[in-house]
Amino acid sequence: MNIDSIKNGFVIDHIEAGKGMEVYNLLALDSLDCSVAIIKNATSRKMGKKDIIKIDAKIELDMDILGYVSPTATVDVIEDGKLCEKKKMTLPEKLTNVIFCKNPRCITTTEQELPNIFTLTNRELHEYRCAYCETKASK
Template identity: 40%
Template sequence: MKVTSIVDGIIIDHVQSGTALKVLHYLHVDPTSTRLALIMNTDSHKYGRKDIIKIEESDDLDLTALGFIAPQATVDMVRQGHIVSKHKPDRPVHLVNVISCVNPRCVTSVERGADQCFHLDDSGVYRCDYCDEKAEL
């Protein structure tokens, strides 16, 4: 299999094996209208297996959720065919409208239009701002 380099865009590497499609969902990337390459379940020296996502021309992509869904990933910014920066995503302290509260009694479940707000607690778990329910992927 041959996957060519991208000229301008991002490469999200070291994504947990089998979760690339979930990452695209949380990043709100529409695979039907975005030029991208998915490499799934490829060999990794560090993790055994990994996924890689290459997204062409992705200047307006919000990577906030990446620290939540794939904290071990690395993000390479590519310009004119060269990697110009490389970083690991930070785990966001707050998430707004990325995930939904699973508690059926939570105000976000009964109030229309209420934002789904979560915070990172001291133990590294995301909890609902309203009912303190633990977040689930």
């Protein structure tokens, strides 16, 4: 399989296998004009299998989304065809409008202009809770 190398853009590597499309959708990569490649189930020495996304443009990447969906991911920043920075993801402390509260009693269900804010309450368990009603986020 041949995928053109990137001149200026990003390689999102080490995405947990199967999470590539979720990252693609949450980062709204479908709205881009540039080349975007998703590689699913690539062989990985560390992970066994992984997903990779290549984006041939310098866009604003929401690292919080990436960190939330796949904290194992790394982001290679490519400039003039060369790797100039490698970023590791961590679980973000706060997520705004990434996940939505499913508690029918939560104020966000009736006041839909309110931002859906979730805060990290347990890093080991990857647990987020709604900032308003403290309901646990379901992935």
